[in-house]
Amino acid sequence: MSRPADEPPSPADVAGAFHVAAVRRDGDTVRYFGDPLVPPDAVVDELAPLFARRGFDLRLERQSATGTTDGGHDLVSAPSQPYALVAEPATTGHDGVPWLNVALLLATIGSALYVGASSWYYIPVTEQPLRVFEAWPFVAAMLGVLGIHELGHYAAARYYGVDVTLPYFIPFPSLLGTLGAVINIRGQIPDRRALFDIGVAGPLAGLVATVVVTVVGLTLEPITVPQSVLNGGAEYAFRFHDPLLMQGLQGFVEFVGWGVEYGPNEAVHPVVFAGWAGMFFTFLNLLPVGQLDGGHIVRAIVGQRQETIAAAVPGALFALAGFLYLTRDAPPIGFGVWSLWAFWGLFSTGLAYAGPARPTVDEPLDRRRTLLGVATFALGIACFTPVPFEIVLA
Helix, strand or coil: CCCCCCCCCCCHHHCCCEEEEEEEEEEEEEEEEECCCCCCCHHHHHHHHHHHHCEEEEEEEEEECCCCCCCCEEEECCCCCEEEEEEEEECCCCCCCCCHHHHHHHHHHHHHHHHHHHCCCCCCCCHHHHHHHHHHHHHHHHHHHHHHHHHHHHHHHHCCCCCCCCCCEECCCCEEEEEEEEECCCCCCEEEHHHHHHHHHHHHHHHHHHHHHHHHHCCCCEEEECHHHCCCCCCCCEEEEHHHHHHHHHHHHCCCCCCCCCCCCEEEHHHHHHHHHHHHHHHHHCCCCCCCCHHHHHHHHHHHHHHHHHHHHHHHHHHHHHHHHCCCCCCCCCCCCCHHHHHHHHHHHHHHHCCCCCEEEECCHHHHHHHHHHHHHHHHCCCCCCCCCEECCC
């Protein structure tokens, strides 16, 4: 939803940062064609406050040789200037209640409550349905980690004036109770700096939440596993393996004396598993392909060479799947962990084919952000284990 805008700034108002050769108005959208007088990635930073006071969002587009801008607008008849400042009435938020987001969130809460209660708290939900709410710590931890990750993207996108949706949670009534959450970036990303900040904000915010959730979970009293489960109440079971980050946090909790004692019939609190899931999702999101977070970060750092890196990702995942298929015993039911990486190999092939996000101004990234990107990928590797889980006889 946009609010009524005042008259847009005149060419003289922007003369300190942008030389205007011509102005075109299309409805409420105003385009100033000309040349930046400061580095292109600084034009919007300098002029955005001026336009915001008049009720406009601002972005910079670069005109291609075909007569269209990188933003995709038809400007064949426009003056032959390399850049266009595009001012549009500012958005004030979402039109009404985002019912789809709310419905998916409620469905995911219900799905996670059911899975958490039945699978991780060992509650007989069919016999005692109201006890499903005892799984609320697991649900709060799981959706908190996912939500904070996506809200990191959302906050960074809104900071740069990029149109973006609220998170869409994905319910899935098995294992985790959810397949994660996504946001949809609908606006044009102005430059590599914005692309990097939007891409990196999610993993870093999510990892902070993951670390907090994991440490808290490791200090909670363990869950008692019912004797019926220990006596073979299920034919098969999942055995989860911890990545380096989880092992490090376990060592930290023990070192500071916050750890708990586990009896022979006890398991870690389900909140710990929410932290494990946060690490797993972080690693997958940091794969440097397409429009995953890792793809955004690498595209911002290396530019168009990101597509070469992305092309190698499916091959690496298929190689890992093949190695695990050949070297590990066959699971008691049809599919082993190799199938997980085979699926992601196929999925990343589609993402690589679709290509990365393309910022309007494609100028190199600064050294500070480049180093932060490298550090973020190092944290992602700490969230990786080649065998995150395996299926074993119960």
